Amino acid sequence: MATDTLSPRTPAAPAARPPRSTSLRRQKRLASGGVLAVLIIASLLMAAPFLWMALSSIRDPTELAKVPMPLIPQDLRLENYTEALSRAPFGIYARNSLILATAAAVLNVVFGSACGYALAKMRFPLAPAVFGWMVACIMIPFYATVIPVFLMVRHMPLFGGNTILGAGGTGWIDTWWALIVPGAISPFMVFLFRQFYVATPTELIEAARLDGVSEFGIYTRIVTPLIKPGLLTVALLSFEAGWNNFLWPLLVTTSDSLRVIQVGISSFRQEAATDWHLLMAGTTLAAVPMIILFLVFQRYFVEGFAASGIK
Amino acid sequence: MPVSRRTLLTASGAIAAGAATLTAAACGSGGEMDPEEPVDLDVPDSALTGSIGLLTPDFVGDARAPLDEEIIAPFTERTGVSVSVDQVDWNKLNEKISTGIAGGIIADVIMTGVGWTQPFAEKGIFAEIPADFIESLGFDESVLVSTRFEGKYYSLPQALDLRFLGTHPDLLAARGITERPASLDELAAMALELTGDGVVGLDYLSGSAGSARQAFVFLLYAFGGCMFSEDGLTPMLHEEPGRLALQWMLDRISEGSIDYDLQAAEGQPSPFQQRKAAISLVSTGNWVTWTQMTPELCEEGAVDLHLMPSGAGGDPVMFQGGTFLSLSSLSKNKDAAGAFMKHMLDPEILGIANAATGKVPPTPDVPPNEQIESSLLTQFGLQNLPYAGATEGGSAAYMEVRTNLDGIVETCLTGRASVQQTLDDMKALCDGAISRI
Numbered sequence: 001m002a003t004d005t006l007s008p009r010t011p012a013a014p015a016a017r018p019p020r021s022t023s024l025r026r027q028k029r030l031a032s033g034g035v036l037a038v039l040i041i042a043s044l045l046m047a048a049p050f051l052w053m054a055l056s057s058i059r060d061p062t063e064l065a066k067v068p069m070p071l072i073p074q075d076l077r078l079e080n081y082t083e084a085l086s087r088a089p090f091g092i093y094a095r096n097s098l099i100l101a102t103a104a105a106v107l108n109v110v111f112g113s114a115c116g117y118a119l120a121k122m123r124f125p126l127a128p129a130v131f132g133w134m135v136a137c138i139m140i141p142f143y144a145t146v147i148p149v150f151l152m153v154r155h156m157p158l159f160g161g162n163t164i165l166g167a168g169g170t171g172w173i174d175t176w177w178a179l180i181v182p183g184a185i186s187p188f189m190v191f192l193f194r195q196f197y198v199a200t201p202t203e204l205i206e207a208a209r210l211d212g213v214s215e216f217g218i219y220t221r222i223v224t225p226l227i228k229p230g231l232l233t234v235a236l237l238s239f240e241a242g243w244n245n246f247l248w249p250l251l252v253t254t255s256d257s258l259r260v261i262q263v264g265i266s267s268f269r270q271e272a273a274t275d276w277h278l279l280m281a282g283t284t285l286a287a288v289p290m291i292i293l294f295l296v297f298q299r300y301f302v303e304g305f306a307a308s309g310i311k
Numbered sequence: 312m313p314v315s316r317r318t319l320l321t322a323s324g325a326i327a328a329g330a331a332t333l334t335a336a337a338c339g340s341g342g343e344m345d346p347e348e349p350v351d352l353d354v355p356d357s358a359l360t361g362s363i364g365l366l367t368p369d370f371v372g373d374a375r376a377p378l379d380e381e382i383i384a385p386f387t388e389r390t391g392v393s394v395s396v397d398q399v400d401w402n403k404l405n406e407k408i409s410t411g412i413a414g415g416i417i418a419d420v421i422m423t424g425v426g427w428t429q430p431f432a433e434k435g436i437f438a439e440i441p442a443d444f445i446e447s448l449g450f451d452e453s454v455l456v457s458t459r460f461e462g463k464y465y466s467l468p469q470a471l472d473l474r475f476l477g478t479h480p481d482l483l484a485a486r487g488i489t490e491r492p493a494s495l496d497e498l499a500a501m502a503l504e505l506t507g508d509g510v511v512g513l514d515y516l517s518g519s520a521g522s523a524r525q526a527f528v529f530l531l532y533a534f535g536g537c538m539f540s541e542d543g544l545t546p547m548l549h550e551e552p553g554r555l556a557l558q559w560m561l562d563r564i565s566e567g568s569i570d571y572d573l574q575a576a577e578g579q580p581s582p583f584q585q586r587k588a589a590i591s592l593v594s595t596g597n598w599v600t601w602t603q604m605t606p607e608l609c610e611e612g613a614v615d616l617h618l619m620p621s622g623a624g625g626d627p628v629m630f631q632g633g634t635f636l637s638l639s640s641l642s643k644n645k646d647a648a649g650a651f652m653k654h655m656l657d658p659e660i661l662g663i664a665n666a667a668t669g670k671v672p673p674t675p676d677v678p679p680n681e682q683i684e685s686s687l688l689t690q691f692g693l694q695n696l697p698y699a700g701a702t703e704g705g706s707a708a709y710m711e712v713r714t715n716l717d718g719i720v721e722t723c724l725t726g727r728a729s730v731q732q733t734l735d736d737m738k739a740l741c742d743g744a745i746s747r748i
Contacts, residue, residue, distance in 0.1 A: 056578075061603060062603075062604070064578050064579075065578070065579065065580055065603070065604035065605075067579060067580065067585055069579070087372050087373065088372070146406070146410065147409070147410055147413045150410045150413060150414055151413060151414055154414035154415075154416060155414075170416055173414070173416060247403060247406065250399060250400075250403055250406075250407065251403075251406060251407060251410050254364060254395065254397040254418075255395065255397075266371075266400045267371045267372045267375075267398075268371075268372060269371075269400070270371050270372065270374075270668075270669075271368070271369070271401055271472070271596060273596065273599040273600045273603075273669070274577075274578065275372065276577070276578040
């Protein structure tokens with residue numbers, strides 16, 4: 001088949017060269033155009049729920065009820081945002097979410113990197129077993145651990161009126177401790193850090209040891225600066241998990257002053273009716289910080305995942 | 312048997328509840344919270360002190376201000392007892408209670424739904440409420456059925472969500488239908504007659520049905536059945552009325568008068584509101600949505616309301632959901648909790664609370680309230696309260712049954728299981744849950 005196609009052109013090869021390169025260029029253009037079209041369609045599909053959310057957040061409620069609903073809002077109703085903010089103490093909720101997410105990011109980076117470094121670079125007899133246990137822990141669903149963790153929090157000795165045996169009071173329930181401490185370390189983040197540290201050159205560590213640098217110094221000043229994308233990845237993932245946390249804060253808090261933004265958003269959804277325009281305005285407000293963070297750090301984020309071998 | 316996260320959590324909660332009770336006893340921390348201590352509802356206000364907690368899935372958004380300002384504030388002013396509110400979404404209420412039980416720190420006054428009383432009463436979480444107080448309220452027997460466990464009262468209705476049928480009178484008139492259906496056979500014939508020209512005769516499975524499980528339960532009662540025996544230890548939903556209920560839905564689906572795929576997108580008006588369905592299951596909670604989206608349906612005579620006719624030659628029925636008040640047996644301030652429950656059941660407070668939440672008070676004897684009186688759905692529900700006998704639950708094992716029952720009914724309605732297989736699965740599910748009590 002190749003011969004059949006090429007044979008008529010062979011005698012006129014010199015003359016045919018410019019059209020052939022034009023054809024190749026056209027093929028390349030077509031191919032890249034096709035890829036671009038697929039990517040645009042895929043991007044629109046991925047972005048569609050967010051676009052729908054943003055558009056619905058400025059729609060009039062009567063427009064939301066229209067059948068069919070117009071794609072572009074007829075009247076921009078920015079009051080949805082002010083109304084949503086007035087329906088619940090969103091300022092307090094947002095502050096709480098920010099504290100919770102920031103604490104989760106910082107603590108996971110600190111503890112996760114230390115654990116990951118130890119598992120990747122320090123030799124001790126139980127390292128493989130500890131690593132295997134960590135990986136196994138990733139597979140335990142949150143719902144299976146929620147009651148044991150709740151009991152630990154509730155019976156925390158010497159807190160909330162508890163005795164040394166953890167009885168008599170409420171422990172950490174309805175405190176910042178209950179919100180922050182259980183999320184301060186995650187097996188997945190340890191695993192992620194371990195993957196980053198494994199990729200760093202061991203020779204550098206050995207050289208540092210020969211130069212008399214302490215193990216803590218090697219971890220903080222030599223190796224950890226090499227995995228900046230990893231630090232950012234873990235920080236972003238932990239921040240996102242803390243920001244979107246809904247069930248745990250709901251279970252361990254009772255007062256409004258400790259509730260988080262996701263709990264606030266749920267107040268727009270009632271048993272029989274939902275204020276969709278306010279729900280979408282609240283959700284858009286809650287999504288904005290995460291979108292900004294991702295846009296700013298997306299290069300490191302993608303690099304981080306690529307470097308850790310997790311896609 | 313599929314194990315859902317809810318089942319996992321409920322089972323863990325039950326195990327942990329036992330452990331917590333033992334721990335509390337062992338540690339001697341139960342001095343002030345004796346589960347056996349009866350509730351005294353006659354303590355004078357002057358003797359009440361301290362604070363209590365209220366766990367509620369209602370009073371969300373705009374309804375929160377009336378709770379704080381018009382319900383709690385007068386109580387606190389009168390008694391000096393402060394009330395802290397823990398508002399939790401209905402979808403997460405079971406998780407909140409289960410973890411609270413496990414930790415032994417649950418709110419003093421707990422609001423739950425129909426079918427929740429027996430499971431938590433059996434675990435010793437809800438305190439018994441004196442029968443003489445309940446009898447003094449004068450509530451209809453239909454709203455008290457789901458408040459009892461082993462012959463004693465453990466909860467009281469605070470708000471109801473009632474379901475019945477609504478029809479577009481003009482669509483019926485166009486087909487020459489003037490009579491209301493007197494039986495399920497007549498309803499089926501009417502639905503078939505109304506089907507066509509882009510209209511489905513009966514919208515039974517979308518929107519107001521709540522879920523496939525509740526749609527089944529409604530018909531189960533219409534055919535004269537019930538879910539469990541009197542003592543809650545024997546399932547009865549798999550018996551003849553259950554078979555008739557499933558077959559009735561399947562027959563309507565096969566002839567096209569019920570369309571399983573008929574669903575409105577989230578946030579959009581229901582098929583009935585869009586006039587794509589001539590008859591529909593209607594919930595009293597729909598009124599808010601109707602006033603916002605289709606106010607024309609809120610005019611007198613725009614929708615004809617009627618009860619679900621009987622399939623067994625008996626009385627018509629109405630489905631009853633709602634929010635029920637219970638007292639925690641672990642409360643450290645039972646007297647104040649009891650006083651707050653009494654306050655919540657005061658006719659004036661019932662009116663304020665239900666006007667705020669858009670629900671139906673458990674008695675028509677509430678002072679005139681514009682919001683309650685303006686809802687034609689609420690008025691219809693109140694006029695027919697004695698027929699509100701279709702209720703979920705009735706067994707201490709029901710919390711383990713309820714969500715799994717949804718999947719079993721769905722499997723039948725989508726043709727992936729025969730009626731007999733579905734009934735067998737229902738029985739196996741209930742037997743398994745009851746055996747673990």
